[in-house]
Amino acid sequence: MQLIDGKAVSDAVKQEIAEEVNKMISEGKKRPHLAAILVGHDGGSETYVANKVKACAVCGFTSTLIRFDDDVTEEVLLAEVEKLNNNDDVDGFIVQLPLPKHISAQKIVEAIDYRKDVDGFHPVNVGRVSIGLPAFVSATPAGILELIKRYKIETAGKHVVVIGRSNIVGKPMANLLMQKAYPGNATVTVVHSYSKDIKEQCLSADIIICALGRPEFLKAEMVKEGAVVIDVGTTRVPSDKTKSGFKLTGDVAFEEVAPKCSFITPVPGGVGPMTIVSLMQNTLLAGGKKIYK
Amino acid sequence: MQLIDGKAVSDAVKQEIAEEVNKMISEGKKRPHLAAILVGHDGGSETYVANKVKACAVCGFTSTLIRFDDDVTEEVLLAEVEKLNNNDDVDGFIVQLPLPKHISAQKIVEAIDYRKDVDGFHPVNVGRVSIGLPAFVSATPAGILELIKRYKIETAGKHVVVIGRSNIVGKPMANLLMQKAYPGNATVTVVHSYSKDIKEQCLSADIIICALGRPEFLKAEMVKEGAVVIDVGTTRVPSDKTKSGFKLTGDVAFEEVAPKCSFITPVPGGVGPMTIVSLMQNTLLAGGKKIYK
Numbered sequence: 001m002q003l004i005d006g007k008a009v010s011d012a013v014k015q016e017i018a019e020e021v022n023k024m025i026s027e028g029k030k031r032p033h034l035a036a037i038l039v040g041h042d043g044g045s046e047t048y049v050a051n052k053v054k055a056c057a058v059c060g061f062t063s064t065l066i067r068f069d070d071d072v073t074e075e076v077l078l079a080e081v082e083k084l085n086n087n088d089d090v091d092g093f094i095v096q097l098p099l100p101k102h103i104s105a106q107k108i109v110e111a112i113d114y115r116k117d118v119d120g121f122h123p124v125n126v127g128r129v130s131i132g133l134p135a136f137v138s139a140t141p142a143g144i145l146e147l148i149k150r151y152k153i154e155t156a157g158k159h160v161v162v163i164g165r166s167n168i169v170g171k172p173m174a175n176l177l178m179q180k181a182y183p184g185n186a187t188v189t190v191v192h193s194y195s196k197d198i199k200e201q202c203l204s205a206d207i208i209i210c211a212l213g214r215p216e217f218l219k220a221e222m223v224k225e226g227a228v229v230i231d232v233g234t235t236r237v238p239s240d241k242t243k244s245g246f247k248l249t250g251d252v253a254f255e256e257v258a259p260k261c262s263f264i265t266p267v268p269g270g271v272g273p274m275t276i277v278s279l280m281q282n283t284l285l286a287g288g289k290k291i292y293k
Numbered sequence: 294m295q296l297i298d299g300k301a302v303s304d305a306v307k308q309e310i311a312e313e314v315n316k317m318i319s320e321g322k323k324r325p326h327l328a329a330i331l332v333g334h335d336g337g338s339e340t341y342v343a344n345k346v347k348a349c350a351v352c353g354f355t356s357t358l359i360r361f362d363d364d365v366t367e368e369v370l371l372a373e374v375e376k377l378n379n380n381d382d383v384d385g386f387i388v389q390l391p392l393p394k395h396i397s398a399q400k401i402v403e404a405i406d407y408r409k410d411v412d413g414f415h416p417v418n419v420g421r422v423s424i425g426l427p428a429f430v431s432a433t434p435a436g437i438l439e440l441i442k443r444y445k446i447e448t449a450g451k452h453v454v455v456i457g458r459s460n461i462v463g464k465p466m467a468n469l470l471m472q473k474a475y476p477g478n479a480t481v482t483v484v485h486s487y488s489k490d491i492k493e494q495c496l497s498a499d500i501i502i503c504a505l506g507r508p509e510f511l512k513a514e515m516v517k518e519g520a521v522v523i524d525v526g527t528t529r530v531p532s533d534k535t536k537s538g539f540k541l542t543g544d545v546a547f548e549e550v551a552p553k554c555s556f557i558t559p560v561p562g563g564v565g566p567m568t569i570v571s572l573m574q575n576t577l578l579a580g581g582k583k584i585y586k
Contacts, residue, residue: 106426127420130468131460133399157487165471167424175423175468178458178483187490189482190471194450197480197497204493 001258002151004230004265006143009150010273014058017284021060024288032287033062034118034279035084035093039077039103040070045096048276052094055276061283064090074103078111085113092118092136092286094279115292118282121168130175134291136282141172143274144209144230146281148183151263153207153228156185161205163251164212165192169232173209198222210251220256228263232271294551295444297523297558299436302443303566307351310577314353317581325580326355327411327572328377328386332370332396333363338389345387348569354576357383367396371404378406385411385429385579387572408585411575414461423468427584429575434465436567437502437523439574441476444556446500446521449478454498456544457505458485462525466502491515503544513549521556525564 025031034056038049049065056063066080077095084093093116099105109117114124120138128135137145148155160177164170170190177186186207191198193212202208202222210218211232223229233251241247250267258264265271285291318324327349331342342358349356359373370388377386386409392398402410407417413431421428430438441448453470457463463483470479479500484491486505495501495515503511504525516522526544534540543560551557558564578584 123417123420123424123426125416125420126423127416127418130419130423130464131416133416157489159490165473171423171468171471174471174483175464178464178467178485180458185485185487187482187484187488187494189480190467191480192471192478194478195480196450197452200497201480204490 001261002263003258004147004151004263004270006147006265006270006273009147010277012150013146013277014055014280017059017280020284025060030089030091030287031060031062032283033064033089033091034283035064035066035087035090037066037068037077037080037084037093037095039068039072039096039099042098045098049096051276052279055280056283059280059284061280061287062089070100072100072103074107077103077108081108081111085111085116090116092116092283094119116286118279118286120172120282126167126172129172132179132181136285136291137176137278138168138172139275139278139282140169140211140232140271141176142278142281143271144173144232145176145183146274146278147230147265147271153183153263155183155207158186158206159189159204160186160207160209161189161191161201162209162211163191163198163202163218164210164232165190166211169211170209173211212251214251215249216251216253218252218257220253220260223257223260225260226262227260229257229261229265230271231265231267234267234272294554295556296551297440297444297556297563299440299558299563299566302440303570305443306439306570307348307573310352310573313577318353323382323384323580324353324355325576326357326382326384327576328357328359328380328383330359330361330370330373330377330386330388332361332365332389332392335391338391342389344569345572348573349576352573352577354573354580355382363393365393365396367400370396370401374401374404378404378409383409385409385576387412409579411572411579413465413575419460419465422465425472425474429578429584430469430571431461431465432568432571432575433462433504433525433564434469435571435574436564437466437525438469438476439567439571440523440558440564446476446556448476448500451479451499452482452497453479453500453502454482454484454494455502455504456484456491456495456511457503457525458483459504462504463502466504505544507544508542509544509546511545511550513546513553516550516553518553519555520553522550522554522558523564524558524560527560527565 114122120136125135207228231250231252236246237249239247407415413429418428500521502523524543524545529539530542532540
């Protein structure tokens, strides 16, 4: 069993991006610039955005954080999106989700110029991923692809089971792994809350991507010997063994599943660190105009 | 075994559309208008477009056919697309594929205003289908959904195997059947040329959608008792028994597979007649501004 070290990979990727940025600067090119809009003061969102700003610094990107209070109107937010769309210095930007209930997240996402949509949530990017065209791939699926690449895990002809059909993980993951590409060319099955055959599907899987958000859902009896297990879950489970009073828990019963695996991602330290790195990779692509002119 | 009669369903749908159009006209609304661009004189394309124009007449739509010679430049074609985008009388339009090699079909498709993209090939529509938002669904998958609905075939929790991963059938079909909807909520597996487990997957399938374009690929030994089989294949196979010298052949070995099925589509007369009807349904939606304002 080999542990997939997302922390080490993410550090390596950030280092590579920083070197690429240095090269761009030495060639007289513009420093990539990521902007983030943060509405309100949700603890989780604050942490995510702070980590993104920190990662920008490590990568050598310019970053801008734009804050609004919880009671900002949709109109004002749309106007800010429009401003960023038209700001030539900003290569890519994100609107940190979730948004307050009086604002339509979908409307905001669709207002973002898809050429600056480094979160990869705009329908144009989602559609291009499905069609197999160059696009901004959303962070978690892109991070998982990067881990698969770095650990040289074979996907062609393998049976991949994706547990969960969310728009930000399950569906794009399935769409990516069925493409004519590496990683890709896999037989892909998507299972979810309506599926009656999750155990059977998982038992036939060479690779399981677990993204349903139920702590320790995937048990050893559901995994075949030698499988690759990617754990996307991060649920805060109460714990008396940590200072914070909770423990970040994955969708995989790690202790019992790990011994059966050829590769497995831990939680924390597996997929988690890769998501911010994917955003950095997209920002680099945006800065270099590698996806869209 | 029940035969799914695509011809009868398509006639019924066209009738329903014609009634809806009559109602629109009596309410003083505009008659839906579909335009088609046809480049060159490919026999297949000529037939398809002629059938679309005929179907428009049955549905009570206005139709416009715009022809270009094979040597039309990409620039001229893009200008025509732009003209149709800006023509308020045209509710939806298509560019008949394939196009001559010197023209990028993808570029043309992306130039179409997605709000008039009744073929459903624009990345915005592909992406919205994947996200689960209202969109123009491409013709073949939409036609298959319609057949499933009309025959009240249950999909929730069923294992659907889609054979083939084309952008116009396999991928959108998979994306649609995994949505939280009816038809949908299925466990979906996509298999293709790289898959090593096609037979095993098919044997576990409650519903098989066969769209790989290999005549009589699906044999009885690959199908479990009581399965639903949808055949998307239409290959012209030489035959000395027909006047034309060929026979339209599906991807399913019909004679041996049919007795095992609960439902099966024949070729011809199954999925085929539904594709043009889907285009008509999209045109009606476009005319009524039901998807986009």
